[in-house]
Amino acid sequence: MPVADTERSSPMEVTVSGISKQFDRYPALKDVSLKINSGELIALLGPSGSGKTTLLRLIAGLEQPNGGQILFGDEDASQKTVQERNVGFVFQHYALFKHMTVAENIAFGLKVRPAESRPPKAEIRKRVSDLLDMVHLPGLEKRYPNQLSGGQRQRVALARAVAIEPKVLLLDEPFGALDAKVRKELRRWLREFHDRTGHTTVFVTHDQEEALELADRVVVMSQGRIEQVGSADDVYDRPNSPFVFSFIGESSHLPVRIENGAVLFQGQPIGISEPGPDGEGMLFFRPQDVVEVNDGPRLTGKVTASRRLAGARIAELDISDEGAAHHVEIGVPLETRVEIGGELGFRPVHWKIFRNT
Amino acid sequence: MANTSFATGWKWRQASVIPGFGLSLGYTLSYLVLIILIPLAGLVWHTASLGLPELASLATDSRTLNALRISFGTAMAAAFVNAVFGVIVAWVLVRYDFPGRRFVDAAVDLPFALPTAVAGIALTTLYAPKGWIGAWLTPLGIKIAYTPLGIVIALIFIGLPFVVRTVQPVMEEIDRQVEEAAATLGANRFQTIFRVLLPGLFPAILTGFALAFARGVGEYGSVIFIAGNIPYVSEIAPLLIVIRLEEFNYPAAMAVATIMLVISFIMLFIINLIQAWSRKRYGYA
Amino acid sequence: MATLDHSNAAAAPRFRDAATEPPGAKFALILIAILFLAFFLALPLVSVFFEAFRKGPEAFWEAISEPDALAAIRLTLLVAVIAVPLNLVFGVAAAWAIAKFEFKGKAFLITLIDLPFSVSPVISGLVFVVLFGTHSVLGPILNSYGIEILFAVPGIVLATVFVTFPFVARELIPLMQEQGSGDEEAALSLGASGWQAFWYVTVPNIRWGLLYGVLLCNARAMGEFGAVSVVSGHIRGVTNTMPLHVEILYNEYNVSAAFAVATLLAGLALVTLGLKTVLELRFGAGNAGGRH
Numbered sequence: 020m021p022v023a024d025t026e027r028s029s030p031m032e033v034t035v036s037g038i039s040k041q042f043d044r045y046p047a048l049k050d051v052s053l054k055i056n057s058g059e060l061i062a063l064l065g066p067s068g069s070g071k072t073t074l075l076r077l078i079a080g081l082e083q084p085n086g087g088q089i090l091f092g093d094e095d096a097s098q099k100t101v102q103e104r105n106v107g108f109v110f111q112h113y114a115l116f117k118h119m120t121v122a123e124n125i126a127f128g129l130k131v132r133p134a135e136s137r138p139p140k141a142e143i144r145k146r147v148s149d150l151l152d153m154v155h156l157p158g159l160e161k162r163y164p165n166q167l168s169g170g171q172r173q174r175v176a177l178a179r180a181v182a183i184e185p186k187v188l189l190l191d192e193p194f195g196a197l198d199a200k201v202r203k204e205l206r207r208w209l210r211e212f213h214d215r216t217g218h219t220t221v222f223v224t225h226d227q228e229e230a231l232e233l234a235d236r237v238v239v240m241s242q243g244r245i246e247q248v249g250s251a252d253d254v255y256d257r258p259n260s261p262f263v264f265s266f267i268g269e270s271s272h273l274p275v276r277i278e279n280g281a282v283l284f285q286g287q288p289i290g291i292s293e294p295g296p297d298g299e300g301m302l303f304f305r306p307q308d309v310v311e312v313n314d315g316p317r318l319t320g321k322v323t324a325s326r327r328l329a330g331a332r333i334a335e336l337d338i339s340d341e342g343a344a345h346h347v348e349i350g351v352p353l354e355t356r357v358e359i360g361g362e363l364g365f366r367p368v369h370w371k372i373f374r375n376t
Numbered sequence: 377m378a379n380t381s382f383a384t385g386w387k388w389r390q391a392s393v394i395p396g397f398g399l400s401l402g403y404t405l406s407y408l409v410l411i412i413l414i415p416l417a418g419l420v421w422h423t424a425s426l427g428l429p430e431l432a433s434l435a436t437d438s439r440t441l442n443a444l445r446i447s448f449g450t451a452m453a454a455a456f457v458n459a460v461f462g463v464i465v466a467w468v469l470v471r472y473d474f475p476g477r478r479f480v481d482a483a484v485d486l487p488f489a490l491p492t493a494v495a496g497i498a499l500t501t502l503y504a505p506k507g508w509i510g511a512w513l514t515p516l517g518i519k520i521a522y523t524p525l526g527i528v529i530a531l532i533f534i535g536l537p538f539v540v541r542t543v544q545p546v547m548e549e550i551d552r553q554v555e556e557a558a559a560t561l562g563a564n565r566f567q568t569i570f571r572v573l574l575p576g577l578f579p580a581i582l583t584g585f586a587l588a589f590a591r592g593v594g595e596y597g598s599v600i601f602i603a604g605n606i607p608y609v610s611e612i613a614p615l616l617i618v619i620r621l622e623e624f625n626y627p628a629a630m631a632v633a634t635i636m637l638v639i640s641f642i643m644l645f646i647i648n649l650i651q652a653w654s655r656k657r658y659g660y661a
Numbered sequence: 662m663a664t665l666d667h668s669n670a671a672a673a674p675r676f677r678d679a680a681t682e683p684p685g686a687k688f689a690l691i692l693i694a695i696l697f698l699a700f701f702l703a704l705p706l707v708s709v710f711f712e713a714f715r716k717g718p719e720a721f722w723e724a725i726s727e728p729d730a731l732a733a734i735r736l737t738l739l740v741a742v743i744a745v746p747l748n749l750v751f752g753v754a755a756a757w758a759i760a761k762f763e764f765k766g767k768a769f770l771i772t773l774i775d776l777p778f779s780v781s782p783v784i785s786g787l788v789f790v791v792l793f794g795t796h797s798v799l800g801p802i803l804n805s806y807g808i809e810i811l812f813a814v815p816g817i818v819l820a821t822v823f824v825t826f827p828f829v830a831r832e833l834i835p836l837m838q839e840q841g842s843g844d845e846e847a848a849l850s851l852g853a854s855g856w857q858a859f860w861y862v863t864v865p866n867i868r869w870g871l872l873y874g875v876l877l878c879n880a881r882a883m884g885e886f887g888a889v890s891v892v893s894g895h896i897r898g899v900t901n902t903m904p905l906h907v908e909i910l911y912n913e914y915n916v917s918a919a920f921a922v923a924t925l926l927a928g929l930a931l932v933t934l935g936l937k938t939v940l941e942l943r944f945g946a947g948n949a950g951g952r953h
Contacts, residue, residue, distance in 0.1 A: 389762060389763060390763040392762055392842070393846060393849060394761045394846065397764075400757040400758040404751065404759075404770075407751045411823055412773070413773070414792070415789060418788060418791050419787065419788045422791050461693075464697070465694045467694075468693075472691055478938070478942075482938040486706065486934060487702070489877075490706070490930040491886060491903075492782075493904040493926075494709060497709075497920065498705035499705050501712055501916070508704065509700075532701055533702070536702075552680050559680075565686075590779055595781070596887035597782070597886035597904065601911065614782070614887065617787060621790060621891060626790075626794070637780065637784060641779065644775075
């Protein structure tokens, strides 16, 4: 079945267990464990310096871990050099070989194989042209990378990585160097490509929209640790840490106190309740998860600005009191007239309180 | 300098608020014409007035042909040695950190700074049969000073920085990710170097080679001491020009010079062509 | 998951940095490079000083203080003092015209400026012999007015100017192209005159590159041999520059004296290299690349 040969790979499960990595005394990863299911499309999401690219490079074998283990299936990958790991890596700036044509770039991984496992020339040529069809760039064999657009280069880099029939496909900020429009197109195209070929795919991004839209599961990272792993719904609707709540989507937060199940802000009840013991905590909510309330227990603030955001209106409120400055953003109905300087009362309907420890 | 910047259609210069265009370009052109172009044109004019048959017979004189052959042959050999070792030196300077690296880096420019006559007598003294190096080679039956091999040695000295300084900046620009990409695709280090890195450096190496070669062909000061200057064997073309001048045989001197000039300009043209070609195809030169 | 068993972890992980060579290859390459440079660069330089002092410091001192040597030193300095400023002014003017303006034929102009680099030094001298020699049109006319060019100081200066022609321009053109015209435009918009913009804005911006170019230009001017040799006539004490004096002494088998004078030139080279390195390290001037 020659079609299946190039179209579908046999995906591989990847297990990262207790990996840590230290760069010149600066820890990049601290005891990170992660299980990547076979055939899954997974995103490593985090701000710069969170260690996401380091994790990707460790899986590829481009960095040496200070501790921990990486398994490809049941095999210990740390016993293998990067050449032996058979991973497809797409670099942020593609790292295409500039002096080689598109065809030579894609065929490179096959041509450097030892004679006994190297496919015959005709087969390599066939494989290259199949791959070019697959990435929708038929007929570009003879071009040089310099003669391609950014999006085309990115797809050639992908074809080159896939040509070696990798166990895992790793992509470092795959759309980072492209302009917004091309980025959106390629994003959809990559998803479709993944669904067709079924590689276990890990990609790194700092763009949450990209991660949420594209990935089966999102790994949110911060300061060398994994904060949360879950589907787009999980990380957006059920963030498990203050970091994830504020990193993903829009949100505001206020220091609160819980007394007898009631939530107090600056000593006043705000009309929501939280089970559990008394204590201090941080209240998180999203702008669209509030209702306007004009009397009773509520939060009130002075409108400092209002702006239109797509289908909603966002009001910025100053709810400072006695020195401590607090600003929150709430969504208000479009038809509401918001007066700068006016008072506005509201109450969160969905929220989360992270207790201080 | 007529200012035609407001004319429509073909404009030979774009408007600019910066002053001094007429003055600076005028001065540049006058000085260029006076110092370089008139003297060169004088040579070409005098040579041309010899007439083609005369020129052809002077150029095909067997001593002339031999001198040209020696100059081009030794320059080619030296440029080749420099292309190999220059790339190694550049690689070591760019990639490795070792004690004294900065010092070695600075030392590469010595041939640019050391007057050629000084290099000539120093190399001759070293490679003479009783010199520091020559004394070791004589028992082995290897003679360097006063042979064409000596010329090659001098031209290696002269040409080395051309290769190193042309290749080095391009090497510094190599993206580490390109090497990592090759490794993830299964290439071992040897394959990465010989199939990815060196071919990528090829335009720069070729340019460095051509520069070292062009310089070697015209080199005089460092060569005449070590060459032995035996006609038909180790007499270089620039020396033949000097000898013809001393014989007051101006036509012969001009004939040799003209051939050399023409070949140098062709070389220069080729170098520019390589760079234009490489820039167009690969996006770098 | 049997492989998580720690008995397996006893095997040291195999890791090889994807962008470096194994230590052995690395060491071998460094060794090759150092040996090559030692043989071709260091040894000749060391031998210059060694040979110079072979007959003791007195002989050395005598060689560099005899009248002919002093005359050669004076002439070399004189030639450099004339040639370097001429090419400095030219270099600044050329770089200004090329870097600050867009005009047709610019690439061709740059090629013409580079021309002397691709001409053999001997030919650089020859062109002046042809221009001012006894068979030329100009030579006899100038002679009748008592003006000597060939086999006299003016000829040496002309040949040196020809050979060192591109040095300053070659450093300044890329530097000024990179800097653009923004600073000058700002100065002009603040009411500065063209000359004020040049002196207060451009010159401070390019001073290290300028110094770098002057340094290289000077080294070549003082060390030029082939071109000067053709036009000088080798008159001792009159038209002998230091490199020519070295040649004469060497050909007279006065090897120690030849090397003694050569040490002065080698010293010049070392000072040039030292200053050049300092400029590169501190100010990032030039890239030492190209065709000197």
